[in-house]
């Protein structure tokens with residue numbers, strides 16, 4: 384894997400957006416490139432208290448835009464408060480395949496010693512096979528293994544920026560097929576979930592522009608993207624293989640070590656993630672609330 388640096392120094396030089404100081408929350412970055420831990424927020428109170436919520440919500444929105452994934456520890460929320468927190472960011476998304484915990488928008492995240500698989504083990508953005516893929520996902524982990532079960536996140540603005548100008552020109556205007564069929568069919572059989580007749584598929588730009596920040600992000604992922612449209616299949620396979628390897632460079636990543644009752648909130652429009660299943664035979668469990676997004680452009 385390329386280190387993205389040479390005799391001239393780093394090929395990718397991250398310049399953080401100028402950030403005003405925060406007034407209602409504290410923001411501690413995990414790396415200069417992605418991820419920040421937020422303190423000073425009690426989500427259970429935030430969702431119930433309109434007066435307090437507006438200023439904090441504005442700053443949480445800003446922290447997400449600046450850091451792509453934000454983390455909150457020691458949060459004690461009920462399933463309804465988890466759902467209500469998600470609704471503060473938009474309408475809730477219902478997963479096309481995964482089991483839920485009583486409410487269709489409350490996705491179950493669970494693995495134990497008998498599980499054939501764990502959620503999100505490969506690099507992906509959530510449900511990018513949807514015509515309007517989710518803008519963000521809010522994962523609340525209630526039970527952690529003693530060690531392991533971290534989630535890794537990667538910055539797709541940085542991945543785009545670090546491409547050569549030639550590659551940016553090549554990719555501009557291309558679209559790719561994202562297909563849920565191969566990903567989801569049979570995937571949740573162990574939870575007793577019967578397959579649907581069909582799963583979503585959609586064509587999305589390979590480079591998308593984030594609707595809030597206006598920045599360009601690489602938008603292909605191993606989980607759902609099958610091929611680039613309009614080029615020979617062998618060319619598509621080679622280009623996607625290069626892009627996946629490039630996206631997965633540790634330079635673009637942070638890694639979150641969970642504690643019980645922590646929350647991660649990531650922006651699927653500019654970040655990819657993968658969960659580590661290195662904790663077998665222990666149990667890891669929680670719930671995810673996902674917020675609807677818009678059609679990528």
Ligand code: SIN
Pocket residue numbers: 492502503504520522533534656657658659671
């Ligand atoms: C997911 O992809 O939503 C699962 C992430 C995790 O369990 O850490």
